Amino acid sequence: MKELALNILDVAKNSVKAGADRIVIRIEERDGWRTLSIIDNGCGMPPDFVATVTDPFTTTRTTRPVGMGLPLLKLAAEQTGGTLEIESSIVPPTGTTVRATFRIDHLDCVPVGDYAGSIVTLIQGSPDIDWLFEYRRDEGDIVLDTLEIRAVLGPDIPLNTPDVLLWIEGSLKGE
Amino acid sequence: MKTLAELQAIRDRMKDNVTMRSGSGSIRAVVGMATCGIAAGARPVLSALVEEVSKLDLGEKVTVTQTGCIGLCRYEPIVEVYEADKEKVTYVKMTAEKARRVAEEHLKGGKVVTEYTIGAAEK
Numbered sequence: 001m002k003e004l005a006l007n008i009l010d011v012a013k014n015s016v017k018a019g020a021d022r023i024v025i026r027i028e029e030r031d032g033w034r035t036l037s038i039i040d041n042g043c044g045m046p047p048d049f050v051a052t053v054t055d056p057f058t059t060t061r062t063t064r065p066v067g068m069g070l071p072l073l074k075l076a077a078e079q080t081g082g083t084l085e086i087e088s089s090i091v092p093p094t095g096t097t098v099r100a101t102f103r104i105d106h107l108d109c110v111p112v113g114d115y116a117g118s119i120v121t122l123i124q125g126s127p128d129i130d131w132l133f134e135y136r137r138d139e140g141d142i143v144l145d146t147l148e149i150r151a152v153l154g155p156d157i158p159l160n161t162p163d164v165l166l167w168i169e170g171s172l173k174g175e
Numbered sequence: 176m177k178t179l180a181e182l183q184a185i186r187d188r189m190k191d192n193v194t195m196r197s198g199s200g201s202i203r204a205v206v207g208m209a210t211c212g213i214a215a216g217a218r219p220v221l222s223a224l225v226e227e228v229s230k231l232d233l234g235e236k237v238t239v240t241q242t243g244c245i246g247l248c249r250y251e252p253i254v255e256v257y258e259a260d261k262e263k264v265t266y267v268k269m270t271a272e273k274a275r276r277v278a279e280e281h282l283k284g285g286k287v288v289t290e291y292t293i294g295a296a297e298k
Contacts, residue, residue: 001213001214006213006214006218009208009213009218010209010210010213013208013209013243067210068210068211068214069210072210072214114218117218117219117222118218120222121208121218121221121222121241124221124225124239124241125208125240125241148179149182152179152182152183152186153182153185153186154186156189156190157185157186157189161185161189162225162226162228162229162234163185163188163189163229164182164185165225167177167181167182167185170177171176171177174176175176175177
């Protein structure tokens with residue numbers, strides 16, 4: 001993956017598949033480290049699945065027995081000296097948290113890239129989920145909560161209406 | 176900066192114009208968005224489709240959706256077009272530029288862009 005934003009798009013889809021109705025995507029940059037957290041309230045994973053989930057031969061896909069989503073994120077983190085951690089529980093079903101850390105000044109640290117494009121794509125694909133995106137960085141924080149957008153739009157206008165998606169994209173880019 | 180007032184304006188405009196809403200179209204354009212598709216460049220393809228469908232005012236007729244792995248990873252990014260009573264059309268190795276042409280000629284004009292289909296790619 002050429003941008004962290006593409007890993008985000010890919011890995012957040014696991015949360016969608018887990019049946020989450022609230023997904024938090026947070027990027028924090030502090031003291032030379034970038035931390036990506038993807039937090040959902042979905043069905044969670046059993047401990048033995050969590051233990052092997054960064055193995056490419058562990059997957060829920062049915063087209064072939066290989067899943068590269070989390071392994072690629074793990075690689076992206078570890079090649080900068082960072083780590084990937086996964087917390088998940090099915091009893092009680094508290095959902096899943098994926099946390100990856102990156103050393104920002106490392107030569108192999110991929111750029112964040114088009115985060116706005118990825119968030120808009122996620123919302124377009126799953127407009128009924130409540131998404132919270134936070135990007136905490138020195139140049140100024142970016143926060144987008146679809147709960148607030150929904151409160152303005154009311155129940156009849158879906159988030160994936162083209163004009164709404166354009167507004168969201170502009171808002172994420174700080175335009 | 177985008178303001179909530181602009182969002183309210185969108186809402187008020189939509190109330191009067193139900194046909195601007197997407198979701199009930201007879202044509203479905205489906206973009207493969209699993210790891211393979213994303214790594215191959217599916218995100219800009221999807222954005223281009225969504226944008227063109229809106230620009231060409233096809234929202235009533237066409238729904239753009241995402242799916243997981245189609246099982247043909249080497250041909251990603253893939254766009255499948257489903258239309259009632261017609262055979263599915265599979266476009267392969269797509270780009271944003273190709274997606275715009277498919278929107279204009281196929282989704283709007285009803286004419287399959289044969290050179291981008293999997294049939295042409297396998298020759």
